[in-house]
Amino acid sequence: xxxxxVRVLDDDGNVVHAEREPQFAPAELRKIYETMLLxxxxxxxxxxxxxxxxxxxYLTATGExxxxxxxxxxxxGSDWIYSSYREIGAALYRGYPLRVLLCxxxxxxxxxxxxxxxxxxxxxxxxxxxxxxSPVGTQIPQAVGTxxxxxxxxxxxxxxxYFGEGGSSTGAFHIGCNxxxxxxxxxxxxxxxxxxxxSVPRSVQTAAPTFAQKAIAYGMPGILVDxxxxxxLAWVTREAVARARKGDGPTLIEARTYRRGPHSSSDDPSVYxxxxxxxxxxxxxxxxxxxxxxxxKGHWTDADETAFRGAFDRDYALALAEAEAVAxxxxxxxxxxxxxxxxxxxxxxxxxxxESHLRKWRAPDA
Amino acid sequence: xxxxxxxxxxxxxxxxxxxxxxxxxxxxxxxxxxxxxxxxSQGLLARFGExxxxxxxxxxxxxxxVGIGAAMVGxxxxxxxxxxxxxxVAADQIxxxxxxxxxxxxxxxTLPVVFRGPGGxxxxxAAQHSQSTEAFWTHVPGLKVVMPSTPKDAKGLLKSCIxxxxxxxxxxxxxxxxxxxxxxxxxYTIPIGVGEIKRxxxxxxxxxxxxxxxxxxxxxxxxxxxxxxxxxxxxxTLRPLDEELIVSSVKKTGRxxxxxxxxxYNGVGAEIAYRVARLCFDDLDHPVERLTGNDLPMPxxxxxxxxxxxxxxxxxELVRKVLYLD
Ligand SMILES: Cc1ncc(C[n+]2csc(CCOP(=O)(O)OP(=O)(O)O)c2C)c(N)n1
Numbered sequence: 001x002x003x004x005x006v007r008v009l010d011d012d013g014n015v016v017h018a019e020r021e022p023q024f025a026p027a028e029l030r031k032i033y034e035t036m037l038l039x040x041x042x043x044x045x046x047x048x049x050x051x052x053x054x055x056x057x058y059l060t061a062t063g064e065x066x067x068x069x070x071x072x073x074x075x076x077g078s079d080w081i082y083s084s085y086r087e088i089g090a091a092l093y094r095g096y097p098l099r100v101l102l103c104x105x106x107x108x109x110x111x112x113x114x115x116x117x118x119x120x121x122x123x124x125x126x127x128x129x130x131x132x133x134s135p136v137g138t139q140i141p142q143a144v145g146t147x148x149x150x151x152x153x154x155x156x157x158x159x160x161x162y163f164g165e166g167g168s169s170t171g172a173f174h175i176g177c178n179x180x181x182x183x184x185x186x187x188x189x190x191x192x193x194x195x196x197x198x199s200v201p202r203s204v205q206t207a208a209p210t211f212a213q214k215a216i217a218y219g220m221p222g223i224l225v226d227x228x229x230x231x232x233l234a235w236v237t238r239e240a241v242a243r244a245r246k247g248d249g250p251t252l253i254e255a256r257t258y259r260r261g262p263h264s265s266s267d268d269p270s271v272y273x274x275x276x277x278x279x280x281x282x283x284x285x286x287x288x289x290x291x292x293x294x295x296x297k298g299h300w301t302d303a304d305e306t307a308f309r310g311a312f313d314r315d316y317a318l319a320l321a322e323a324e325a326v327a328x329x330x331x332x333x334x335x336x337x338x339x340x341x342x343x344x345x346x347x348x349x350x351x352x353x354x355e356s357h358l359r360k361w362r363a364p365d366a
Numbered sequence: 367x368x369x370x371x372x373x374x375x376x377x378x379x380x381x382x383x384x385x386x387x388x389x390x391x392x393x394x395x396x397x398x399x400x401x402x403x404x405x406x407s408q409g410l411l412a413r414f415g416e417x418x419x420x421x422x423x424x425x426x427x428x429x430x431x432v433g434i435g436a437a438m439v440g441x442x443x444x445x446x447x448x449x450x451x452x453x454x455v456a457a458d459q460i461x462x463x464x465x466x467x468x469x470x471x472x473x474x475x476t477l478p479v480v481f482r483g484p485g486g487x488x489x490x491x492a493a494q495h496s497q498s499t500e501a502f503w504t505h506v507p508g509l510k511v512v513m514p515s516t517p518k519d520a521k522g523l524l525k526s527c528i529x530x531x532x533x534x535x536x537x538x539x540x541x542x543x544x545x546x547x548x549x550x551x552x553x554y555t556i557p558i559g560v561g562e563i564k565r566x567x568x569x570x571x572x573x574x575x576x577x578x579x580x581x582x583x584x585x586x587x588x589x590x591x592x593x594x595x596x597x598x599x600x601x602x603t604l605r606p607l608d609e610e611l612i613v614s615s616v617k618k619t620g621r622x623x624x625x626x627x628x629x630x631y632n633g634v635g636a637e638i639a640y641r642v643a644r645l646c647f648d649d650l651d652h653p654v655e656r657l658t659g660n661d662l663p664m665p666x667x668x669x670x671x672x673x674x675x676x677x678x679x680x681x682x683e684l685v686r687k688v689l690y691l692d
């Protein structure tokens with residue numbers, strides 16, 4: 001079976017399907033572009049920060065930025081996002097502050113998750129951006145649960161979940177898709193097919209020619225979309241959201257893109273793939289293409305670009321300086337918080353033991 | 367005797383057993399072309415080919431079950447889990463199936479399958495990547511649980527496990543892969559269920575396995591400087607446990623401190639403490655003590671994490687307590 005690859009823009013930013021062009025206001029278009037560029041610029045800086053040993057771990061999304069912003073911009077603020085570890089642009093689009101993001105990477109005293117989680121595992125409750133979980137695929141059925149809860153409580157919010165194509169091999173993916181389709185849960189499944197799951201090519205994850213076609217067996221629409229085309233992503237997500245809000249159930253979207261960088265800061269892709277492959281994908285860059293589109297419409301000039309990059313450099317430098325000035329560790333006593341809703345006696349006891357050990361052997365709060 | 371790393375020792379064990387028995391094969395995420403997430407399967411694909419070194423989709427619940435199915439009809443799968451943290455997706459296959467199929471089938475099916483991969487905390491990998499899962503598995507009748515601490519033990523035990531006719535949980539120390547150690551020349555195995563005295567002493571028995579056996583040895587070194595002679599017992603297998611070795615050591619020293627990286631509540635150390643308390647009651651000069659990981663999900667922050675992993679300094683403090691020295 002052959003699915004059409006949905007596109008709005010070609011690689012040069014020309015509109016190839018005008019009937020699908022979402023009619024975004026200029027400010028909205030600029031925000032989409034700026035968020036994608038922000039992800040790109042941040043990734044460069046933060047990977048460097050990791051290489052310098054200032055953060056322990058990092059994970060870039062170079063070349064995949066449109067998959068973060070395209071689907072998210074088609075949502076309302078009250079809709080929920082269940083992302084994997086590679087869609088930080090979704091949180092940034094919703095206004096996740098740079099300084100807070102950096103504090104999370106440092107796991108310092110102002111990290112909103114209190115030094116508990118690995119870098120890039122953000123949790124932004126006030127933006128309806130749910131805590132990121134490391135085990136692949138776990139967020140998928142959870143998004144279904146949140147979507148069902150919206151219906152059960154009479155709200156028309158939807159849940160959107162992101163996962164890599166490797167995540168589609170998990171039991172959680174199957175369960176999530178099947179359940180959502182059976183219950184007509186208002187969920188949008190975004191499979192970010194970036195070609196690689198660490199060192200494993202997509203051909204080891206599925207024998208099917210597309211991931212989108214899996215939807216048919218579950219009884220829901222499956223859409224194949226150019227994952228480097230933010231407008232196409234926005235368009236297909238908007239349609240999926242409209243169906244979901246109406247009560248017509250879930251949609252599976254396969255966003256075809258490519259992981260140009262390493263899996264994470266711990267990975268070296270040169271040992272398992274031809275370096276020509278990522279180079280080839282540079283010509284399909286999602287950000288360049290969008291910039292040309294914006295410029296053609298008269299909404300972005302070279303001066304805008306320079307100004308934005310300059311502002312980013314300043315904002316980043318300031319946020320980094322501030323985040324690095326924060327105490328490097330949350331207070332020791334916080335270790336015992338949040339394990340349960342109330343601290344039980346045995347944890348209170350451990351806190352006391354730790355205190356007395358430290359009093360005996362070192363300066364307090366070492 | 368040749369010196370090899372813990373990683374190489376495991377690799378040799380698999381290569382030798384695959385060489386010796388065509389029914390042995392290896393399957394898991396990235397075990398083939400990538401040579402394993404921790405390079406334990408280095409060179410095995412090149413040597414044994416795609417039929418016997420199989421890369422899988424990301425589906426622990428799937429390939430653990432596939433391994434069980436292959437074992438039921440006589441193959442001897444080695445199933446690599448990228449880490450034991452992700453085995454939890456496959457808990458139904460391991461606990462409800464692998465552990466029970468022999469018993470439920472009235473002994474008609476045998477499951478010679480080894481589930482192996484790294485466990486324990488490494489460095490700043492936080493709550494979902496730092497767990498010691500041995501307490502989960504040792505709780506289950508039907509599973510053998512093996513946790514070597516040295517290259518020699520790793521190789522000898524893994525070979526025995528591959529030849530064993532029971533489902534085996536083989537937990538490697540994630541921070542031990544680079545450790546170097548001597549191994550015997552040529553073919554050797556170490557029996558499952560047999561512990562080892564890693565250091566002889568007279569004043570106290572310190573029990574630790576995997577990384578904690580190393581911490582126990584460091585503790586003993588610290589204590590020696592203070593004139594205290596500690597005996598270090600590494601059970602190596604947690605189930606079946608070498609109760610005899612532990613009891614004979616504690617009867618000799620009269621004191622017992624257990625180091626466990628995992629959580630305290632219902633931990634493996636709790637089981638050992640119970641056995642020691644019952645079998646060495648008249649010989650003990652102090653109640654058995656445990657030093658464990660903190661009773662909470664592992665934090666990421668380096669300084670917070672540091673307080674959640676047992677170390678030699680705190681272990682020595684506990685030993686001084688059981689010797690009534692502080
Ligand atoms: C259940 C589980 N198994 C294995 C892993 C180890 N792991 C981390 S990321 C990853 C690859 C994921 O690939 P994919 O889902 O395609 O997403 P991508 O990283 O390409 O964005 C694997 C195998 C894990 N985190 N969870």
